[in-house]
Amino acid sequence: MYKRIISLLLMIMTINVAPLQTLAQDGTMNFSVTAVIPENQIDQTKSYFDLKMKPGQVQELEVLMNNPLDKEVTVINHANTAITNDNGIVDYSNANPQLDKTLNAPFSEIAEVEKEITIPAKSSKTLKVKVTMPKEELDGVILGGLHFTEKEVENPKEDGKGGVQIKNRFAFAIGVLMRENDKFIEPELQLGKIEPSQINFRNTLKANIQNTQPLIMPEVEVKSHITKKGSDQSLFEQNKQGVRMAPNSNFNFGIDWENQEFKSGKYTLHMTVFNGKDKWEWNKDFEITQKEAEKLNDKAVELEVDNTKWYIFGAIAGVLLLMVIVFILGQYVMKRKQKKRRIENRRKRKKKQNTVNKKKQE
Missing domain, CATH: 2.60.40.10 (Immunoglobulins)
Incomplete structure (x- = not known):
């Protein structure tokens, strides 16, 4: 029982998701989103969905979307499966992630949401998200996020050279944590x-x-x-x-x-x-x-x-070059000596022959 309580507390501490928001230059937001907390919320004080559900249960979650501007705003909506990104952070922003092979019920597959919604100027709209739990009872939790991004607006460039200018985009995420029972799961x-x-x-x-x-x-x-x-x-x-x-x-x-x-x-x-x-x-x-x-x-x-290997290669090359030079010089000196000996031998033979000829003449 103690382990079960600790496990639930850790999950509740982790799931809390701050909105990913960007402010306009005047400090206002182009739109905002708020989770409408349902009756089966485990903790009514949380601003994200933390739901206790049953196998096969179908439920419509509601998100209140507000537009404070004097013009309409179009928002792109995704129901994304939570992943861990390479920064070691739980991430709800990826609409098409590479899911882990151990994941049996991705949130993106059990949730249905309208892909695009337009909020009139100075108005609010309620977005409904249909969630269908798997029929077989699941231990542990399903974690996902409702991700909202302002649709890109294309305007001609001020310099008149053609092309488009992309405005700042506003984004929010609301976490969705669902479970069917409170069984303790051993971490692995x-x-x-x-x-x-x-x-x-x-x-x-x-x-x-x-x-x-x-x-x-x-x-x-x-x-x-x-x-x-x-x-x-x-x-x-x-x-x-x-x-x-x-x-x-x-x-x-x-x-x-x-x-x-x-x-x-x-x-x-x-x-x-x-x-x-x-x-x-x-x-x-x-x-x-x-x-x-x-x-x-x-x-x-x-x-x-x-560069150590290049120093080694250079040293080896230097030694080899030196050996080649020494060999060539040695060959040169040896040939010079051999030539000198041949000349000296010819001179001696000639002198000896001259002496012999001289004796014959006498």
């Missing part, structure tokens, strides 16, 4: 694929961390470092606190390569992940191939190139 994380990659054209190792369970993980801490395989010397390390993971989601934890070149070889990732009292430890080998290293290094910016 897994370490997936490890691969060299880049973030903003800077070399980064990406390690995929997967939350395989239908629960929110609100306060995850990650500690990691890289070594050469079979070595204890740390080459690179990355630690991060405050990571939040959506149910049945995964993200790529980035380990900064500190503007260094990727070098081909076999390495080991040492990673420890904490979530409150829960702890996971992994020591996983991976390999960076020569092809991968060259491809990424060629695209990297602000790369601190290691």
Whole structure:
């Protein structure tokens, strides 16, 4: 019972979603949205939907949309499945994300919403979102978000050169958390694929961390470092606190390569992940191939190139060149000596022959 209460409290703490809003230059908003809290709301004080539902239950959620401007505003609406982005944040803004294979009931598949709505000037409208729970009872939670974005308005450019000018867009998100029971779910994380990659054209190792369970993980801490395989010397390390993971989601934890070149070889990732009292430890080998290293290094910016190999190649080339020069000089000197000996021998033979001829004449 204690574990169950703690689990629910952590989920409630995590789901609270602040609107993603942008203000106009005069400080006003082009539109605003407010969740109309229904009777089956677990906590009536929350500004997002936190619902207790039954298997197969169909419910219409209502969102009040207000337009304070003197002109109509058109809003694009999406019912998005919550994911964990690569910054370690629960994200509701992606309308077509790559969903985790362990996710059985994506919010985007059980929710229906009108794709576009126009709010008249100085008026409000109520948007209805139809939610249909799966017929089979589900343990844990379903997490999604209603995402609202102002439709782009195209106006001719002031310079008269043609084309269009895109105005600022206003966006909001309202979280939707649903559950059918209060069963305690044991947390489970897994370490997936490890691969060299880049973030903003800077070399980064990406390690995929997967939350395989239908629960929110609100306060995850990650500690990691890289070594050469079979070595204890740390080459690179990355630690991060405050990571939040959506149910049945995964993200790529980035380990900064500190503007260094990727070098081909076999390495080991040492990673420890904490979530409150829960702890996971992994020591996983991976390999960076020569092809991968060259491809990424060629695209990297602000790369601190290691010239050691070129110094070695230069030294070897210098030694080889010196050996060639010494060999050529040695051959030259040897040939000069041989030529000198031949000349000297011919001179001696000639002198001897002259002496013999002279004796014959006598």
